[in-house]
Every structure is written in structure tokens, then in C-alpha cells.
Amino acid sequence: MSSLLSLSIWTPIVFGAVLLALGRDEHARAVRWIALIGALAGFLVTLPLYGGFQTGTAAMQFVEKAVWIERFNVNYHLGVDGISFWFVPLTAFITVIVVLASWESITERVNQYMGAFLILSGLMIGVFSALDGMLFYVFFEATLIPMYLIIGIWGGPNKIYAAFKFFLYTLLGSLLMLIALIYLYNQSGGSFDITAWHKLPLGMSAQTLLFFAFFAAFAVKVPMWPVHTWLPDVHVEAPTGGSAVLAAIMLKLGAYGFLRFSLPIAPDASREWAWLMVGLSLVAVVYVGLVAMVQKDMKKLVAYSSVAHMGFVTLGFFIFNDLGVSGGLVQMIAHGFVSGAMFLSIGVLYDRVHSREISAYGGVVNTMPNFTAFALLFAMANCGLPGTAGFVGEWMVILGAVKANFWIGLMAATALIFGAAYTLWMFKRVYLGPVGNDHVKELSDICSREFLILAILAIAVLAMGLYPRPFTDVMDASVAELLKHVALHKLN
Amino acid sequence: MIDNISWLAVYPEIVLLVMACVIALVDLGVNSPRRTATYVLTMLTLAVVAALEGVYASSGNTFYGFGNMVVSDSMGNWLKCFATVAVMVTLVYSRPYAADRDMLRGGEMFTLSMFALLGMFIMISGNNFLVIYLGLELLTLSSYALVALRRDNATATEAAMKYFVLGAMASGFLLYGLSMLYGATGSLDIGQVFKAVLSGQIKHQVLVFGLVFVVAGLAFKLGVVPFHMWIPDVYQGAPTAITLMIGGAPKLAAFAITMRLLVDGLLPLAIDWQQMLAVLAIGSLLIGNLAAIAQTNLKRMLAYSTIAQMGFVLLGLLSGVINGQVNPAVTENAYSASMFYIVTYVLTTLASFGVILLLAREGFESEEISDLAGLNQRSPLYAGVMAICLFSLAGIPPMVGFYAKLAVLQSLLASGQGIYIALAVFAVIMSLIGAFYYLRVVKVMYFDAPLTATSVSAPVDVRLVLTVNGALVLVLGLLPGGLMSLCANAIVRALQT
Numbered sequence: 001m002s003s004l005l006s007l008s009i010w011t012p013i014v015f016g017a018v019l020l021a022l023g024r025d026e027h028a029r030a031v032r033w034i035a036l037i038g039a040l041a042g043f044l045v046t047l048p049l050y051g052g053f054q055t056g057t058a059a060m061q062f063v064e065k066a067v068w069i070e071r072f073n074v075n076y077h078l079g080v081d082g083i084s085f086w087f088v089p090l091t092a093f094i095t096v097i098v099v100l101a102s103w104e105s106i107t108e109r110v111n112q113y114m115g116a117f118l119i120l121s122g123l124m125i126g127v128f129s130a131l132d133g134m135l136f137y138v139f140f141e142a143t144l145i146p147m148y149l150i151i152g153i154w155g156g157p158n159k160i161y162a163a164f165k166f167f168l169y170t171l172l173g174s175l176l177m178l179i180a181l182i183y184l185y186n187q188s189g190g191s192f193d194i195t196a197w198h199k200l201p202l203g204m205s206a207q208t209l210l211f212f213a214f215f216a217a218f219a220v221k222v223p224m225w226p227v228h229t230w231l232p233d234v235h236v237e238a239p240t241g242g243s244a245v246l247a248a249i250m251l252k253l254g255a256y257g258f259l260r261f262s263l264p265i266a267p268d269a270s271r272e273w274a275w276l277m278v279g280l281s282l283v284a285v286v287y288v289g290l291v292a293m294v295q296k297d298m299k300k301l302v303a304y305s306s307v308a309h310m311g312f313v314t315l316g317f318f319i320f321n322d323l324g325v326s327g328g329l330v331q332m333i334a335h336g337f338v339s340g341a342m343f344l345s346i347g348v349l350y351d352r353v354h355s356r357e358i359s360a361y362g363g364v365v366n367t368m369p370n371f372t373a374f375a376l377l378f379a380m381a382n383c384g385l386p387g388t389a390g391f392v393g394e395w396m397v398i399l400g401a402v403k404a405n406f407w408i409g410l411m412a413a414t415a416l417i418f419g420a421a422y423t424l425w426m427f428k429r430v431y432l433g434p435v436g437n438d439h440v441k442e443l444s445d446i447c448s449r450e451f452l453i454l455a456i457l458a459i460a461v462l463a464m465g466l467y468p469r470p471f472t473d474v475m476d477a478s479v480a481e482l483l484k485h486v487a488l489h490k491l492n
Numbered sequence: 493m494i495d496n497i498s499w500l501a502v503y504p505e506i507v508l509l510v511m512a513c514v515i516a517l518v519d520l521g522v523n524s525p526r527r528t529a530t531y532v533l534t535m536l537t538l539a540v541v542a543a544l545e546g547v548y549a550s551s552g553n554t555f556y557g558f559g560n561m562v563v564s565d566s567m568g569n570w571l572k573c574f575a576t577v578a579v580m581v582t583l584v585y586s587r588p589y590a591a592d593r594d595m596l597r598g599g600e601m602f603t604l605s606m607f608a609l610l611g612m613f614i615m616i617s618g619n620n621f622l623v624i625y626l627g628l629e630l631l632t633l634s635s636y637a638l639v640a641l642r643r644d645n646a647t648a649t650e651a652a653m654k655y656f657v658l659g660a661m662a663s664g665f666l667l668y669g670l671s672m673l674y675g676a677t678g679s680l681d682i683g684q685v686f687k688a689v690l691s692g693q694i695k696h697q698v699l700v701f702g703l704v705f706v707v708a709g710l711a712f713k714l715g716v717v718p719f720h721m722w723i724p725d726v727y728q729g730a731p732t733a734i735t736l737m738i739g740g741a742p743k744l745a746a747f748a749i750t751m752r753l754l755v756d757g758l759l760p761l762a763i764d765w766q767q768m769l770a771v772l773a774i775g776s777l778l779i780g781n782l783a784a785i786a787q788t789n790l791k792r793m794l795a796y797s798t799i800a801q802m803g804f805v806l807l808g809l810l811s812g813v814i815n816g817q818v819n820p821a822v823t824e825n826a827y828s829a830s831m832f833y834i835v836t837y838v839l840t841t842l843a844s845f846g847v848i849l850l851l852a853r854e855g856f857e858s859e860e861i862s863d864l865a866g867l868n869q870r871s872p873l874y875a876g877v878m879a880i881c882l883f884s885l886a887g888i889p890p891m892v893g894f895y896a897k898l899a900v901l902q903s904l905l906a907s908g909q910g911i912y913i914a915l916a917v918f919a920v921i922m923s924l925i926g927a928f929y930y931l932r933v934v935k936v937m938y939f940d941a942p943l944t945a946t947s948v949s950a951p952v953d954v955r956l957v958l959t960v961n962g963a964l965v966l967v968l969g970l971l972p973g974g975l976m977s978l979c980a981n982a983i984v985r986a987l988q989t
Contacts, residue, residue, distance in 0.1 A: 020876075069895075069973040071980055072902070112872070134898075138889040145883060148931070152939040153868075160939055164931060171888075171927055175920045182898070182905045182916075 004049055005062050005078040005129045008088055009122045012042035012095060016118030019111045028110045032103055035114035039099045042121060043092040053085060055473050058481030060131060060195065061085075068135070073190050077132040082478030083259050083329065086471060087128040087252060090336050093460075094248045095121035098241040100453050101344050105240065105351050106154060113154060116146040117241060124249050128256060133181045133192040136260075140217075140253060141174055147242065147250065154239040162230075162237035169220055169230045177217035177261075180210050184265070198264040201490050207269035214262045221254025224277075224314055225284040228307045235303035236356070240347030243299065247306050248340035252332045255313045259325070259482065263317065267486040270318070277318040282411050284311030289418035293425070298349075298356045301426055302342045305382060308415060309335050309390075315412060316397040320486060324400030325479045330471055331393025334381075334464055338390050341378040341457040345371075348450055349430075353439045358429050362436020367443040372431045374446075374454040379427045381461045383420035389464035501557030501564040504544045504572070505613050511537040512606035519599030526591045530599040531583070534606065538580045545573035554985060556619065560681050563619040567751070567831070567986035570978065571616050571744045578741035578838050579609050584957045585846040586733030588950070592853070593731065595641050604641075605737060608634035612745035619756075621670045621680040624749050628666070628713070631745065632659045635738050639730045651729025658712070658722040666709025672702030673758075682757040689760045700764050706753055707768045713746045716806060717775030720799045724783075727795035732852060732859070735791060736845040739798060740838050747834045750809065751986065755827065762813035769810040770915065776803030777922040784929045790848060790861045793929060794841075797885060800926055801837050805830050807919055808900040814907050822906060824987060828980040829899035835979065836884075836892045836968065843961040844881040847874050850950050850958065861933055866942025874948055875937045877962030884965050886930040887923050892968040892975075897923065899976070 015038025022031055053061060060079035068076040080088060098117055106113045123146070126139035144167055152163035184197050187206070191197075202210070220227045231251075235243050263270050270277075285308050292304035309331065316328025348371060349364070350356055365372040381388035384395070394416065402409030435441050446454065464471065499506075515537070519530045549569035556563050583605060590596050611634060614627025636659065640652035674680055676698040677688035688694060708719060715723040727735050754765055780800030787793035808830030812823040851858040851867070851874070858864075868875040884893030897919075904916040950958070968975055 020872075067973075068971075069976065071973060071976045072899075109868075112868075138894075141889045141894070145888060148934075149938055152935060160935055163935070163939070164928070167931055168924065168928060172924050175924055178898070179901065179905065179916060179920060182902050185902070186906050186908070 002062060002064055004045065004052070005080065005088070005125075006064055007045040008042065008049070008092065009078075009126045009129065011045050011122070012038055012092070012118040012125075013122035015039075015041065016115040016122065019115035019118065022111045028107065031111045031114060032099075035099050035118065036096070038118050039092070039096040039121070042118070043089070043096050046089040046092045046125075049080070049085070049088060053080075053474060055082075056477050058082065058478045063131070068132075072134070072185075072192070074134040074192050075132045076135060077193065078129045078135075079131045080129050082475040083482065084128045084256065085474050086329075086333050087249070087256065088125050090333060091121055091124045091128070091249050094245060094336065094340055097340065097344070097453055097457065098244055100449060101244065101347060102239070102241045103449055105347065109153065113150070113241075116150050117245065120146040120150075120245065124253065127253050131194050133184065133194055133197070135192075136194070137174070137178060137181055140257075141171075143250065143253070144170060147246070150242040151234060151238045154242070155237040157237075158233075159237045162234045165230045166234045169227070173217040173220035176213045180213035183210065194260065198485060199490075200265070202266065204268060204272075207266035208272070211262055211266040211269035211273060214257065214266070218254040218257035218262065219280075221257070222251055222310050222314060223254070223307060224280050224311070225288055225307065226280075228284070228288065231307060232300045232303040235306075235343075236297060236299050240343060240350065243343040244340045244347075247302070247343055248336040251306065251310055252336065255310065255317070255328070255332055258314065258317050259329075264482060264485050268489055270486060271320070274318045274320065277314055278408060281311045281315035281318065282408065284308055285315065285412055285415040286418070289415050289422065293418065293422040295422075296358055298346050298358055298426065298430065299343070301358075301422060302339065302346065302382075305419065305422065306335070306339050308419065309339070312394055312397050312412065312415070315408075316393075316400060319400050319404040319408065320483060321400050321403055322476075322479050322483055323396050323403065325483060326472055326475050327393050327396025327400055329393075329475050329479070330396060330468060333471060334389035334393045334461075337457060337460045337464065338378060338381045338388075341374075341454065341461065342382060344453060344457070345375050345378060348446060352443055355439075358426060360437070361430040361440055363433045364431045364440055364443065366435050367440060368445045370451065371446045371454070374458055375431060376427065377458050377461065379423045381465070382423045384416050387462070387465045389461045389468075391465055392468045497555050498557030501555055501562050501617070504541050504548070505610060505617075507544065508537065508541050508606060508610050508613065512603055512610065515606065516599065516603045519603065522599065525596065526587065527596045527599050527602070530602050531587060534583065534602040535580060537606070538576050538583075538609075542573050542576035542580070545569050545576060549573055549982070552981070552985060554988075560683060561620045561623050562614075562617045564617060565982075565986050567982040568616045568748060570982050571748050571831075572613050574835055574838065575612050575616070575741040575744045576609060578744070578842060579605055579737070581842050581846070581957055581961060582733070582736050582740055584953055585736065585842070585849045588954060589731070589733045589849045589852055593642060595731065595733070601638070601641060604634045604638050608638065608737070609741065612742060615745040616748040618749070618752065619682050621674065621682070621685075624752060625663075625667060625670065627745070628749065629663060631742060632663065635659075635742070638734045638737055639726065641734060642731050645731070647729045648731055651726045654722055654729070655726045662709050662712030662719070665705050665712065669702045669705025669707075669709055672698065672705065676702060682752060685757045686759065689758060699761055703758060703761055703764055704768070706758075707765055707772075710746070710750050710753065711772050714743075714750065714802050714805070715799055716772045716802045717779045717799060720776065720779070723799055724792045724795040727798075728789055728792045728859070732791065732845065732849050732857065736842065736849070739795075739845070740841050743834055743838055743841075747805065747831065751827065754809070755812070756986070759813070759818065763816045766810045766813065769806045773803045773806035773810065773915070774918065776800060776806065777919055781922045781925045781929075785925070787929075788861055789859055790864070790933070791859050793861065793933075794844065797926065797929070798841075800922065801833075801885065803922075804897060804900050804919060805833050805837075807915060808833055808903055811900075811903045811907055811912055814909060820987070822903070824980060824984050825899075825906065826903040827987070828976070828983040829896075829903045831979040831983060832899055832976055833896040835975065836896045836965075839961070839968070840881045840884045840893060840965055843877055843958065843965060844885075846954070846958045846961060847878045847881075850874060850954060851948060861936055863943075864933065864937050865940040867937040867948075869942050870944070870946065871948040873959065877958060878937060879934050880962050880965050882930040882934055884969065886927040888927070890966070890969040892965050892972060894969065895972040895976070
């Protein structure tokens, strides 16, 4: 069926719109169930994609195309290849988890909260499947609105600052990208077709400008050092679900943009400036890893660790070999599971103690043994322990980096040590040792709903770690094609 | 000179004029404090006029009447149709507000609005300097009276005074500029002026001198920097219902006369007026956006935001001609982008002021940004409408305002001129600043705690129109193609003649 992508995009959005139209908090129970049904339906319609996906080809699949804005030759043009494919079910999956995770912690304006997440889910799937530059931009920008509201309404004490910072930082980047898109539209003789842009010959100066316009949009979103400063602020203030979606999916929009726009549209400029990208990525991996180590706030720590992990992704992309690029992609998916799980674990503690300070805990294992078992697994995945999802991507990127340049590989590999250090140190201070205080003494272990969420994520993390082939198989052909494309000169 | 065609060209205007007089008479016999009979008659008349214009517009015919004095073309007819609908919507939103403030004691609000609309019609269809000027004066004189409608209110009276003095000065500028052009070209007819200028036999300096005054007069009417000073004061001082009346539909007419004077009449001087518009646009974007940040009064903030938005319209207008060369595709794109911008801007303005009007109760104006605090808890629907409008004004997709900005930026970038590309980047940076103050209002509505717990009540007609209006801002954003081609077709036809 060729309308699968449309279904994946619009099912959650329609459910979300229905939720917004529903009344107030008296119906909170019904609202939660409708939200869950919507999220599940949204996830189920993405599953046939896996069955129908042809591996071994770099062609766009499940393509849909219809005229949208005739005057500007903008098409409703959807399709996925090996690069974007996995993010569609991943997004829908994380949405189900978020709806479940917010079941009890959100009591005010539940319909708007759930509606915002469902709409956000559809919009993000739209970003991953758009093959039309303008359609991509519309989805990419529209995600700001629900996220802004999620942070601002249900966030922490400093939420307003964080919401503004999030919105304005990412908007600035996107606006420069808009100029680049319009430029490409004019250069290509009036087309917004991304795949046509891949073949467009461009001069070096044009490529350089385009590269930096895209860089502005995507580096902020990823976020790369030094434009990462919004991320810790936002994570600290955002509600648990917001942090999870932000880390698991939204950051991937930026990394995905590099693969879909920067590399193939401006390959010469990408090679020219790869040193900069690699340099910034290494700074993110090493320096931000060190910054993470000194954090006192758990969410901030995981937020910095996200920056470091996303540094691996961009590093992988800009060493231009298939191990690096597919490693980056695998890392994106793995980080989606692991960081989502990390933020949800913090949420579990926060719901009970209402503090994210590491020092407010200690010896949680004594009162919450089941929970601690999951937390340990996720912590291990975050350090990249073999057998977990976190390992595969990092290992591939390091391997790719060593192939390209030994020293880059070595630098990247040190990050594994830092990653292990800050994650395990946090784990020790929060979970191990004697019971820290009265709050911890009164903690109750996770309920069956929380168990279910964490168990699903744990299975995902292990499955991906033990058998990553379904992921790499899907991407191989598209990554090879992309690299072939990047290796070509398109200077005219 | 006056033949059947002539009557056909002004047929809707005649209906409007006759009905305005009839309604003024009927109103003498109406006693109800809410003026229901007058209101219903006015709405019916406007509906008929809007339908007439709509039919004219869709037929796509162009014809001239009264010896080329007036023109009925697709662009003008659509603008008139939209202006009529905008006035209708304004009246729907305004009636409860005006009734609470004793502004309906006489039926003047309705008749003056109709005369103002008639003025806009004449401006829009004028094909002659004098006719355009007459229309402009009819509109502005009615507007002065409307602003002063609350005789007992000091701020409204002060606003009316400022509006009158500055408006009169602007009219003076425009008239002076037009007389210079008349002196130079020997004609008041736009077509004749165009030919005369094109012939190249007229001293360039004289033309440019006249042009400077014309542009200054237009800038006053559009409210762009540095002729913007009256906008914040009048927007803030006038009763909100009247602010909407002067800030909504008349923008369409102002766009029309700019098109007629600069594009239809003085296109050969494009290189000269482009530079002037560029300066005006830069100033408007800069000052409008920066000053808006500092405002605590919502109406004043929206006034500065208007100034900034008009800067974008000017950017569209100036990008139509490259190095004095008219390239049909580029030119048509640029002007239709401007028209699309102004139409969607009016649509958004209507909804945002509609919400402000709805929140205002007797003795309470709801003018401060903080008055919107927690609106989402009191009424998610109206908060949603307002949020959609604000995101649209900020140019965030999928609201219609995004496509308006996109179209303008596209026409700037399509020119391939370095200076235009720089202008586009500048406009983009300014709209980022703009996003900040629009977001601040969203923040107040959604993140702050409400000051009162009372939910917002509104008459059924207001509710309905406001919901449709807000939904349109979103729906036109999802499907902007239709309105875009409508504007493009209208502009193509207007340029052909």
C-alpha cells in the first residue's frame, strides 16, 4: 500500500487534534485512553513499512506524490530510504512510551499534553519522510510549536526561559536554511524536489554558503558544540515526556538533515569543511563528556551525555566511509532508545521525590530493586557496553574513524572512558550505597505500568545490541549510494 | 463619456452609496440600543456588495468607465471583495464591544463604516490621480470620525486629533506629489502618465521630485518608517473596534493605490522608487520589530508589528523590477507575493483583534498583554485562535503567514541581485526578533496563571465568525495554493492592461 507514510503521519495528528477539541480535565481518564489508542494506532500503521521495505536498493520507497502548492511547484512528496526508514517506527514507538510514561504524572490539561505529543509525533515522521524541500521545512518548523508549549506549560520552574531559548535558537537556524532552500529552488529552475537537488551542479562558493546555511539549522538542532547550550537548559526544565522525545527523536532531525541535505547537495563543501565538523564533533565527544562529569543535576548530566553521543553521530558522518556513516545512523537509533530510557528513569525518580539533584538520592537500590536493575542496564547501554544498543554505533564509528585517521579514532575512543566514568559515577551516587535519606527510605518500587515501559525499552536496547543486522541491512544500500554521491565532484 | 459600461464599472459602489444613505435614514427610526435593524441591514448590504464584487472578480474581465477614470479589474475586484468581507467581520466583532461603550447610540458607526468602505472602493478602482485622491479622502475622513466616536473619551479624542493632523499632512504630501507629476506629464490619467514617463522626454528631476512626495504620502498611509509615528498612538488610543476598522480593510486599499500609482503609473521610474521603498522597508523592519519588544500594551505592540509587516509588503513590491527591466514572470511573482501578504495579513489581524475585542468587557479594555494571562485555562478555543494568529504573524509554518513571507523572500532571492539577497537575509533576521514578541504573548496566554477564573462568553455570531477566521489562518496555511493562484491571476490581469 502506498499511502502507508501518509497514514503514519496523519493518524497521530488526527488523534491529537481530536484530543485538543476534547474538553477539560474531568475527562482525563478517557483522554489518556484515547491518547494511548492514538499512539498505538500510529505505531501499528508504521509496522507494515518494515514488511514492505526492500533492502539492497537505495531507491526511495513507499513514494507518494501529489501537487500541493501548484504556484511554487511544491509537492506533497513522501518516501523513505535506508537512511530515514528506521526513524518512522522509532518515532511512533517513542510516542507510545511517552503517553504511557505521562499517564499519572500529568494531571493538568491532560488533553493538551497528549494532543501536543501526538501531533508532534506525526510532524516528526513527516520530517523523516518528506522528499520535498518545502514540505520538509514545514514539518521541521511546525515541530517547534508543540515542543514550545510542552516545555512552557508543563515544565519546571525556569520553563519560560527554556522555552524561549529552545524556540529562538532553533528558529534562527531554520530561517537560514529557508533561504538556502529558496536559493536551491531558484537554482534548480523552480523545483523543491530534494532528490533533484542532489544532482544539481553548484559552484564552490554556492556550495559553501549552502553548507553553512544548512549547518546553522542542523548543528543547532543536533546540537553540536558550541551551539549546544540550549539543550541542557531545555532538558532540565522540560517535563519527562518532553525530554524523552527531545533526546530520542528531535535531536535526530538535525543529524538526519546533514545526511539528506548537506552531504549530497554540497558534497565538495562538505569535504572541504569536514575537518571543522570532525573537530567540533571531537570537542563534543571529549570536552562535553568532561562537562557531563561535573554535573549535579541528573537531567543535565544526561543532556550533556546526549551532546557527546550526538558528537559520535556527526563524527561518523563526516569521515565519509560506510562504517562511519552507518555507525552514525545506528548510533542515532540506539541513542533514541537509550536516552529515552535514561530520561524516563529520571522521571520515575522525579515523580516520587521531586528532585533531580544527584545528592538528593543514594542507595535507591535498597528500596527500588526492580527499578535499579533496569537503570543499571540503561546506564551500561549509555556507556556503550557490548551487547547493548549503545555499543554497536560507537564501535562502528570508532572503527570508521580509525580507518580514516588513527588519531581521530583514538580521540573518539577516549570518549568511551569518559562516558563510562560519568554514567557509572552517577549510577553509584544515586543507586548504590546505604539509603541516603528519608525520602529514599520511603520510595516504592515501580508499578506495573512503569515496569512495562522500562521492560519494552530494555528489550529494545538488548535486541539492538545483540542483533543489529536488521538495522544495518536496511541502511547499507542507501549509505553506499550516499557515499558514492558524496565522492563525486559536482562543481560546474 | 458616461455609457453603460461606465455604470457597470461602478455598480457595486452605487449600491453601497445608496444603501448607506438609506440605512442612515432608516436608523433614525431605530430605537433599540444595539441597533439590530441597522446592523442587519448593513450586513445584508455588505453581503450583497461582496457577492457582486466576487462575481465581477471571478469573471476576470477588465473594463474602464467614465472616460478611463475608474477601472474594474480582477485585482481591484478581489481586493474590494476582501475589503467588504473584512468590514463585515469587523462589524460582527465590534458590535458587542461598541454596544457596551455606548458607541451605537446613533447608527453612525455603521454608516461611517460603509462610507469608509466606499472610500476604499474608489481608491481601489481609481485609474486617475484625482479619483484615487477623492477615495482616499472619503476613507480617511470617515476614519477620523470613527476614531472620535467616543466623544467622552479623552484618549480616543486625542488619537483622533493626531490621526487627523498627520493624516491631513500625508494627504497634502500625496496631493503635492501628484500635482508635480501632473505638471510634468500633463495628465491625471494613470495610463497617460505611464506613457508620458516612458517616452523619456520629461525631465527626470521633476519626475523624481514628484515621486518623492508620492512615496512619502503612500508611506504615511501604509504606516511605514519614518512616517509611522501616528500608528502606535492611533492604534492604542482608538476604541479597539475602530482600531480594527482602520487597521484591517484599509490596508487592502492602501496596497491597491500603491500598485496603481507606482506600478501602473510610474513603472518606468522603478529604479528610483525601489531605492526609496528599500529604505522604508529596512527602517520598518528594524524599528517595527525592535519597538514592539518594548511594549506592554497589546494594541501598541500589534501596531509596531503592523509596521514591521508592512516592511515585508514593501520588500515584495520592490523586488518586481530588476535593473529597470520588467520580466513578466519575476514582476508578476513579486506583486502577487505582496498581494498575498496583505490579504493574509488582514485575515490574521481580524482574528487577533477579534480576540481582544471579545475579552474586553464593560469598563475593561483588555489592552495590556498581561490581560491575556492564562487565557488558555479560561478559554482554550480563543487562546488557540490567538496563538494561531501570533504564530502566523511570526511566520511559523504551517500558518498562512509563513507562505506570505516565503513568497516575498522567494521573489527577493529570484532576482539574483546581491543587494536583494542581503535584504532577504536582513528580513529573516528581523523576523526572528519578531518571533520573540509574538511568542511572549503566547507565553502569557499559555504559561501564566489566569487573573480571573471566569470563562469567556460571547454572542453566538462572534463565536462562529472568530472560529472560522482562526481556522482559516491555519487551513490557508495547509492549503495556500488557491489563494496564491488567485492573487497571481489577479496581478497578471492587472499588469496586462
